[in-house]
Amino acid sequence: MTGDAGITPAGPMVEIRDLDLRLDPAAIAAAMAGGPVLVHLAGFALTIPEALVNAVLAGLVADGRLDAATATLGDGTATIAARANGRDVTVDLGTGGVRIGLVPGEVRVHGGTMAGG
Amino acid sequence: MGNASASFIDGARLSGVRLDIPLPGGGVAPAPPILRAATVQIDATTIAATLERAIPEVLARFGATGRLAETRLVDGGLVLAVEAQKMITLTVTATLSVTATGEGRILVEATDLKAGRWIPLNLIVERALGYLQNIPGVRPAGPRAVELDPDTLLATPAIAAKLPFRWATRVRDVRITPAAVAVVCAEG
Numbered sequence: 390m391t392g393d394a395g396i397t398p399a400g401p402m403v404e405i406r407d408l409d410l411r412l413d414p415a416a417i418a419a420a421m422a423g424g425p426v427l428v429h430l431a432g433f434a435l436t437i438p439e440a441l442v443n444a445v446l447a448g449l450v451a452d453g454r455l456d457a458a459t460a461t462l463g464d465g466t467a468t469i470a471a472r473a474n475g476r477d478v479t480v481d482l483g484t485g486g487v488r489i490g491l492v493p494g495e496v497r498v499h500g501g502t503m504a505g506g
Numbered sequence: 507m508g509n510a511s512a513s514f515i516d517g518a519r520l521s522g523v524r525l526d527i528p529l530p531g532g533g534v535a536p537a538p539p540i541l542r543a544a545t546v547q548i549d550a551t552t553i554a555a556t557l558e559r560a561i562p563e564v565l566a567r568f569g570a571t572g573r574l575a576e577t578r579l580v581d582g583g584l585v586l587a588v589e590a591q592k593m594i595t596l597t598v599t600a601t602l603s604v605t606a607t608g609e610g611r612i613l614v615e616a617t618d619l620k621a622g623r624w625i626p627l628n629l630i631v632e633r634a635l636g637y638l639q640n641i642p643g644v645r646p647a648g649p650r651a652v653e654l655d656p657d658t659l660l661a662t663p664a665i666a667a668k669l670p671f672r673w674a675t676r677v678r679d680v681r682i683t684p685a686a687v688a689v690v691c692a693e694g
Contacts, residue, residue, distance in 0.1 A: 401529060405539075408523035414516050417552050421559065431521075441529065 401440035408433045446471070467500075519547045524693070525671065541671040547688045550579045557586070565590050567637065579684050583617070596625055604687075607653065610676035612689075615651035 409431035412420070416427040439462045446458035446469070458471035467482035483502030490497045524542040548556075554577045561574040565588075572590035575597060583603040590596055601618035621627050631650060638644045643658030660666060660673045679690040 402540075403527040403529065405523070405525040405527065408520070408525065410520040410523070412518045414549075414551060417517055417555070421555060431519075444529070 401438050401444050403441065404436040404438070406434045406436065442467075516549050516551070518549070518552055519545075521545050521547070522690075537672070538669075539671045540674045541691075542693045543675055543691055545688060545690045547686055549686045550684065553577070553579060553584070553687055561588055568592070568633070579682055579687065581684065582682055584682065596621055598625075598627075598630070604680050604682055606677050606680045610655075610657065610678075612654040612656070612677055612680055613647055613651060614654065615648065617650075619650065 411429045411431050412427070413429070416429075420426045439460060442460040442462065443458075446455070446460055449455045450458055454473075456472040456475065458469060460467060460469045465484050465486040467487075469480040471478045471480070482500055485500060485502040487498060487500040490499065521544075523544045526540040526542060528537040528540070554574075557577050558574045562572060565572045568590075570590045570592035572588060574586065575589045576585070576587035576599075578585050580601070582605070583601060585599070585601050587597055587599040590598065599618075599620045600616050603613075603615045603617045605613050605615075607613050616631070619627055619631065621630070635646045635652065638652050639646055641659075642662050643655040643660075645653055645655070647653040656677055657673065660669060675691040675693060677689060678692045679688075681688040681690070
């Protein structure tokens with residue numbers, strides 16, 4: 390936990406940028422009084438590097454679920470080239486990209502060229 | 507650096523945060539997120555409330571009691587009036603200038619200090635500086651100034667253990683207006 394501007398951990402990382410948190414005066418007063426803390430999340434951007442996707446796939450290979458797998462992320466596209474049970478399989482996300490939606494009780498991720506709402 | 511106060515609301519705001527989250531692997535415990543950049547803004551009311559709580563605790567370390575009689579933010583710093591009792595009752599008024607040093611540290615300098623005419627103000631300041639320099643990350647930077655080093659302060663075990671992140675950023679700017687304090691931290 391020391392101060393070190395040069396911290397560079399090994400392995401892929403998820404990057405959160407433009408995180409914006411706010412505490413209104415009532416929330417601050419409650420927190421100072423030892424009560425619960427209410428933080429308003431006003432915005433964020435999450436970046437998942439291709440290396441992380443490949444690290445997850447490598448885990449599936451290590452577990453023996455796949456013989457091999459590699460993901461390639463493009464501009465609104467994703468291709469996973471895998472080998473399972475001795476057969477080559479390619480999963481092409483197309484040009485639809487990925488969209489994330491929130492509905493009561495769920496996070497929904499939509500992807501692919503034909504992905505609907 | 508942007509205009510940190512453009513969209514400021516009352517209370518406190520942490521914005522422009524960049525966090526890197528290392529991923530666990532191979533049975534290794536996950537490392538805490540790494541804080542690369544952030545801007546902290548706190549409004550004048552919150553600053554005053556925080557100081558009202560902190561001042562009696564600080565005085566108690568000197569075996570004194572007392573309270574914050576007045577506080578207000580001004581451009582570039584803050585004005586404090588503290589009433590303290592220890593054998594005698596005295597009121598010390600200080601105008602503190604707060605600036606970023608450019609090396610990631612924060613310089614706090616008393617630009618104006620007032621107490622009763624017969625109060626040994628220099629002796630009080632000397633004692634206060636002597637106390638402060640025992641705190642890791644705080645060092646005297648002149649007869650009425652201290653420099654705060656966040657790298658060292660936040661690495662203090664008692665503080666580091668409570669931090670939900672690893673500090674990997676530098677204080678680049680401290681902006682104080684009558685309405686709010688903004689501390690801008692950036693990478694490298």
